Amino acid sequence: MKMKIKSFVYLCFLFAIGWTSVAYAKLNIVATTSELGALAKEIGRDNVEVINIAKPTEDPHFVDAKPSFIVKLNKADMLIEGGLQLEIGWLPPLVASARNQKILPGNHGHLIVASTGIQVLEVPTSLDRAMGDVHPFGNPHFMLDPLNGEIVASHICDRLCQIDLANCDYYKENLKIFTKRLDQKLSEWQKAMEPFRGTKVVTYHKTFPYFAERFNLDVVGELEPKPGIPPSPTHINTLVPMMKNKGVKLIIIEEFRERKIPEFVAAQTGAKVVIIPIMVGGLKETNDYIALFDYIVKQIISALKS
Numbered sequence: 643m644k645m646k647i648k649s650f651v652y653l654c655f656l657f658a659i660g661w662t663s664v665a666y667a668k669l670n671i672v673a674t675t676s677e678l679g680a681l682a683k684e685i686g687r688d689n690v691e692v693i694n695i696a697k698p699t700e701d702p703h704f705v706d707a708k709p710s711f712i713v714k715l716n717k718a719d720m721l722i723e724g725g726l727q728l729e730i731g732w733l734p735p736l737v738a739s740a741r742n743q744k745i746l747p748g749n750h751g752h753l754i755v756a757s758t759g760i761q762v763l764e765v766p767t768s769l770d771r772a773m774g775d776v777h778p779f780g781n782p783h784f785m786l787d788p789l790n791g792e793i794v795a796s797h798i799c800d801r802l803c804q805i806d807l808a809n810c811d812y813y814k815e816n817l818k819i820f821t822k823r824l825d826q827k828l829s830e831w832q833k834a835m836e837p838f839r840g841t842k843v844v845t846y847h848k849t850f851p852y853f854a855e856r857f858n859l860d861v862v863g864e865l866e867p868k869p870g871i872p873p874s875p876t877h878i879n880t881l882v883p884m885m886k887n888k889g890v891k892l893i894i895i896e897e898f899r900e901r902k903i904p905e906f907v908a909a910q911t912g913a914k915v916v917i918i919p920i921m922v923g924g925l926k927e928t929n930d931y932i933a934l935f936d937y938i939v940k941q942i943i944s945a946l947k948s
């Protein structure tokens with residue numbers, strides 16, 4: 643009898659431990675890029691543990707995805723990717739090796755944010771990757787429009803509600819707070835950019851069409867002849883006179899790009915090179931999604947004013 647009581651107490655203890663760990667276990671989220679991770683954190687807050695695969699200073703098309711991420715993906719409750727083949731070169735082998743049913747394509751734990759609600763720009767009429775185009779299904783850099791960030795945040799909220807129904811109200815409340823803050827900031831940014839409406843710019847890669855559309859910049863060309871193909875002398879020789887002709891003021895490049903060619907083109911045309919981060923966390927000033935835009939807008943305006 644004594645043994646039975648002991649076993650019962652022990653069972654209660656095990657149950658309590660199990661219950662405690664379930665009640666306080668955070669959801670493990672793996673995001674391919676840090677701006678997706680930042681939004682997951684905005685919505686999941688204390689209920690989620692977020693890990694990003696791409697470093698914020700890396701070209702998101704060519705990420706050096708370490709095998710250590712396989713272990714993280716194995717434990718993930720949710721994987722968030724951008725889609726439009728941004729991650730095609732590095733994510734699928736990691737997911738395949740992770741042996742985690744939850745995050746396999748098509749399952750609840752795998753969210754491809756581009757698949758609903760995003761108005762995709764530059765969708766090609768024919769699929770021809772012979773020239774090395776890394777945007778075969780349209781431009782995947784949609785996170786650089788804050789309104790797309792809002793759409794993505796709402797997808798993340800929906801999916802968190804599916805995975806963790808008990809905390810759905812909490813996620814919805816966080817989404818509401820985030821959306822309100824982002825809307826307020828967007829009007830501030832647009833007001834600050836308004837004097838520069840229609841400014842002609844050239845970018846290194848086709849990273850900025852969504853940003854340009856939201857903030858009324860006019861992108862007239864790129865240093866790359868085609869997305870993912872490095873600038874060639876022939877292309878630069880055509881680009882320089884076009885830029886002079888159109889009065890291009892800025893060459894916008896991401897911080898991970900080489901600087902020699904942009905600086906050469908700037909010297910030839912009188913345009914100014916502005917270096918901006920495109921992912922959250924690359925600099926101490928860009929530690930969340932809103933801070934990223936604060937910084938980008940500030941950098942562009944200060945380059946145009948000087």
Ligand SMILES: [Zn+2]
Nearest residue numbers: 703847848869
């Ligand atoms: Zn790209």
